[in-house]
Amino acid sequence: GENVEQHPSTLSVQEGDSAVIKCTYSDSASNYFPWYKQELGKGPQLIIDIRSNVGEKKDQRIAVTLNKTAKHFSLHITETQPEDSAVYFCAASSITGNQFYFGTGTSLTVIP
């Protein structure tokens, strides 16, 4: 089955700086890679996703890059704000499958 690894487990950045979270996956059949943000006491919320037919996707301050050859994808948050502080999870799945494999999460703290 798929194995998703996520690094780092914790990340602290100064407000305004950029944050990068990286994930690797093992199954070359995976072709859908979402990122979720989970605030304390709440369920994860989808913030951005990427499919394997593109290498990069951007939505305002958030971007995701995908390297299918190397089997890794990354989340980039620019101009970080205190409200970006949360736990972020990456995931991998196949479009035709119904199983998502999650990374272990990254606790991001943005220091004002």
Next chain:
Amino acid sequence: GAVVSQHPSRVICKSGTSVKIECRSLDFQATTMFWYRQFPKQSLMLMATSNEGSKATYEQGVEKDKFLINHASLTLSTLTVTSAHPEDSSFYICSAINYRDGYGYTFGSGTRLTVV
């Protein structure tokens, strides 16, 4: 966008009692829903896959007689924690795949269960 509603958000129950958690897809049909358990500062642990009209598929180590799952309609799945004990206290989250909008995995808001 797709919305998954989970209820209740918090529940406190006494040891030995049962608690039911509901997960509803509000604007799409979900033939498959998933139930997760999350311990503090840890990742999501898949407990079971709930399939509409059939028995749930449980992950290894999850007691199916303790965590009863019913998926009686295309928009509702329930998780019942039977004979709850303090060690069952946790954050339970459901999710559903939304095929309507081109494939998306939407989570509910979670249920904080405390067994006293």
